[in-house]
Amino acid sequence: MTRRRALVIGGSLGGLVAAHMLRNRGWSVTVCERNTEELASRGVGLGTHPQLIAILRRAGIDFDESMGIKPPRAVCFDRRGKILIEQPTARTLSGWSRLYRALLDALPAESYRLGRRLVRIEQKGGTVTAMFADGTSERGELLVGADGVRSTVRGQFLPDVQPVYAGYIAWRASIDEADVPPHLWRELVELYAFCLPEGQQLISYAVPGRDNSTAVGRRAYNIVWYRPVDRDTLADLSTDAEGRHHALGIPPPLIRPDVVAKIKADARATIAPQIAEVFCLAAPFFQPIYDLVSPQLVFGRVALAGDAAFVARPHAGAGTTKAALDAACLADSLREAGADIDAGLARYEQMQKPFGRTLVEVNRAEGAYLSAQLKPKAERTAAELHRDIGAVVRAHIDRSDQVGNMVAAHGLSALAL
Ligand SMILES: Cc1cc2nc3c(=O)[nH]c(=O)nc-3n(C[C@H](O)[C@H](O)[C@H](O)COP(=O)(O)OP(=O)(O)OC[C@H]3O[C@@H](n4cnc5c(N)ncnc54)[C@H](O)[C@@H]3O)c2cc1C
Incomplete structure (x- = not known):
């Protein structure tokens, strides 16, 4: 048949x-x-769920520990890098x-x-x-x-x-373990880390590296930073150095140097210094959220x-x-x-x-x-005005x-x- x-x-x-x-x-x-x-x-991380892992198994793909990294602790850092909240966690973080x-x-x-x-x-x-x-x-x-x-x-x-544009973008950064200063890597590798400045949200964690390896020395660090951006600013961020506007998403290499310099300066001014330092070593790019x-x-x-x-x-x-x-x-x-x-x-x-x-x-x-x-x-x-860090x-x-x-x-x- x-x-x-x-x-x-x-x-x-x-x-x-x-x-x-x-x-x-x-x-x-x-x-x-x-x-x-x-x-x-682009080396970006991907959170998984048991349902995804089960369906991958149905496809004959055995999702084992080598396909992801499981940080044992979730923490929220304040602006000075001090831990505000700490909780055990068990999520497996993999890479696209x-x-x-x-x-x-x-x-x-x-x-x-x-x-x-x-x-x-x-x-x-x-x-x-x-x-x-x-x-x-x-x-x-x-x-x-x-x-x-x-x-x-x-x-x-x-x-x-x-x-429909949600009114905010996700800045994303990924950097090889080898390029992260060792003292920062040691501090961050076991953490599912948050920074929650007013009206923003940053999440970061270690993921498999460029060759998809989870071996020590070959992993990567992944940062996702949500920031409100109005439509006019988004249009400016999406305009390259030649003045061309990329309405459907600007390719990362075309993001203007002044835009990258500004987000790195904002990182230093807004988020925990240990995460900001890693962010500033990377070549960040952004995705509008829809x-x-x-x-x-x-x-x-x-x-x-x-x-x-x-x-x-x-x-x-x-x-x-x-x-x-x-x-x-x-x-x-x-x-x-x-x-x-x-x-x-x-x-x-x-x-x-x-x-x-x-x-x-x-x-x-x-x-x-x-x-x-x-x-x-x-x-x-009220719900939009106040969001509880612990929640x-x-x-x-x-x-x-x-x-x-x-x-x-x-x-x-x-x-x-
Ligand atoms: C900031 C951010 C973080 C995310 N984090 C996570 C996460 O942690 N976990 C998670 O599960 N998901 C995450 N996602 C979502 C995830 O990336 C997608 O939902 C998921 O990968 C499903 O994508 P897809 O295959 O349907 O579409 P896409 O990945 O967009 O793929 C569409 C494909 O179709 C091709 N295509 C388009 N038009 C044509 C055409 N005319 N002819 C032929 N081919 C075409 C494209 O080239 C592309 O390869 C995240 C998304 C964003 C924006």
Whole structure:
């Protein structure tokens, strides 16, 4: 019997997990990624959750200790570098590229095609045809749009659904262990560290290094620093030295030297000196934070998944976990529906739409005090005005319970067994 064929558009984490889950359920899968070379990490860290690890195991990827680092203590530093709060923690922190590599290596090479930029989709009688910028096309019985927040797939079916800027950005920095002064490394390596200046949030921790190693001497340090930025300032930050404005995100090497110098000066003035010192040794870059909610996930034989479907602010660190749950739900729904692909897709939408919405809402509430910094004080609600340092740290420590509760409440627990 010929295997049913699925096309997955987008070859990042969401697309790769979808490819594995569908293959496990008997589909022949081709992943089409617009980039011409394998995706390169910016060395950034990635929080994991037990559900992600369980789904990776379903894909045959044994997520062991070598894939992440587990700092035993969460602390919050004050501006002078003194510990304000200290709590035990047990989160496993990995790296984007650690997961990408593992997922890609476990896929047959011929299933992953680079340089295939989708421009349009056509559907007829249960067949979906993907057309690419190079003039080629591919056909299948299913197309999964895992092409991220600016999804071309979503754009064709829901042109008015756009990401909404949350009013703050995440400055990110990653630096090799070898480049961190040893006394700072010793102080920070065992910590899941917070700095919470008024209206801002910084989280930092050790992650696997450039070669994805967690061996001593080859790890890296990762910093994520959320800061409110109004739209005019964001436009300025996103304008390069030649005066070109990069509305869809400025590539890190094009961030102007004066912008980098300013954020480093702000780091020295605002955050704990031990973290500021590490931050200033790195080449920081930023990502604007968005909310995105798709009112519909399925269009004939086309399904949206991962960030193409919903983008939740990254506070729960669950974007990849959600993409993995989407993938597992899609594959399982299709298997349960047998020959009736449309019924399987309907079930997928019915399950993942409420979950995606909840994840966006929970993270929006958590980032509300960051968004609110751009409003006059009189217009802020009490919750937006005051955020309790202990509660922020506690929320991060309890994160996996929170995500687990959401997964259970939406009837998705069986996906991650
Ligand atoms: C600051 C920040 C911190 C984060 N931290 C975490 C964390 O700790 N834990 C976590 O789980 N998640 C985190 N996330 C979220 C996470 O990165 C994503 O949710 C997750 O990786 C799922 O992404 P995706 O594969 O759906 O989309 P993406 O990673 O955006 O991939 C989309 C892919 O589609 C390709 N593509 C786009 N258009 C086309 C086209 N027309 N044709 C072909 N290919 C195309 C792109 O090149 C890209 O490779 C964070 C996000 C941010 C912004």
